[in-house]
Amino acid sequence: MVLLSSSILAADFANLLDDILNAERAGVDMLHIDIMDGHFVPNLSFGIPVIESIVGKSALPFDVHLMVDNPDEYINDLVRLGVKNITVHAESCIHLDRMINRIKESGVRASIALNPSTPLTVLDYVVELCDMVLVMTVNPGFGGQKLIPYTLDKVADLRALRENKGLNFLIQVDGGIDTQNVQKVIEAGADVIVAGTCIFKSDDMARTVELLKGRGAV
Ligand SMILES: O=C(CO)[C@H](O)[C@H](O)COP(=O)(O)O
Numbered sequence: 720m721v722l723l724s725s726s727i728l729a730a731d732f733a734n735l736l737d738d739i740l741n742a743e744r745a746g747v748d749m750l751h752i753d754i755m756d757g758h759f760v761p762n763l764s765f766g767i768p769v770i771e772s773i774v775g776k777s778a779l780p781f782d783v784h785l786m787v788d789n790p791d792e793y794i795n796d797l798v799r800l801g802v803k804n805i806t807v808h809a810e811s812c813i814h815l816d817r818m819i820n821r822i823k824e825s826g827v828r829a830s831i832a833l834n835p836s837t838p839l840t841v842l843d844y845v846v847e848l849c850d851m852v853l854v855m856t857v858n859p860g861f862g863g864q865k866l867i868p869y870t871l872d873k874v875a876d877l878r879a880l881r882e883n884k885g886l887n888f889l890i891q892v893d894g895g896i897d898t899q900n901v902q903k904v905i906e907a908g909a910d911v912i913v914a915g916t917c918i919f920k921s922d923d924m925a926r927t928v929e930l931l932k933g934r935g936a937v
């Protein structure tokens with residue numbers, strides 16, 4: 720079964736809780752929470768206080784995607800807030816092994832994200848530790864971008880790598896996914912689809928979620 724994680728980056732921040740509850744009612748499986756620091760990526764989103772304000776108000780698991788230079792500064796707060804998953808970028812972690820172990824020892828699922836140009840070889844020695852690997856299908860930093868086609872080859876290669884190694888981490892795919900291309904993304908090997916703009920800017924969120932979960936419209 721493919722899971723759908725809705726990126727609140729595209730929500731209406733003036734009505735954030737309403738948008739989240741609408742997504743929950745529409746049937747999304749997770750809330751994807753993009754933290755950006757204006758350094759690792761050229762954009763700022765929101766930080767811990769905003770997450771704190773929605774904790775306990777939605778039953779959805781919180782799936783945090785850290786696009787920051789110093790992810791270690793966020794881990795304690797995210798653990799305290801009870802998030803389900805923390806994703807760190809391989810490109811931002813000098814001590815990636817230590818970071819993944821630290822998250823897992825805190826009782827939170829740990830994932831590694833890769834920018835479009837980052838090869839899968841960075842995972843060679845640590846993929847066994849991962850609960851999930853996030854393949855970015857856009858350059859991180861902004862919602863509403865177009866999916867970069869070659870990144871789907873990476874998703875397929877990651878799927879093959881998982882099979883060859885006999886592992887069971889999830890494959891999450893993030894960026895530019897909509898009802899037109901979701902089928903291709905799933906065929907490439909995604910287990911968890913992230914969608915922001917397509918869900919929160921939709922005129923009919925329930926229908927869009929239904930289409931995404933039913934693998935899209937032709
Ligand atoms: O990590 C991200 C951007 O860096 C977002 O999760 C991603 O872009 C999802 O938004 P959209 O569906 O609008 O592309």
Ligand SMILES: [Fe+2]
Nearest residue numbers: 726753784893
């Ligand atoms: Fe994201």
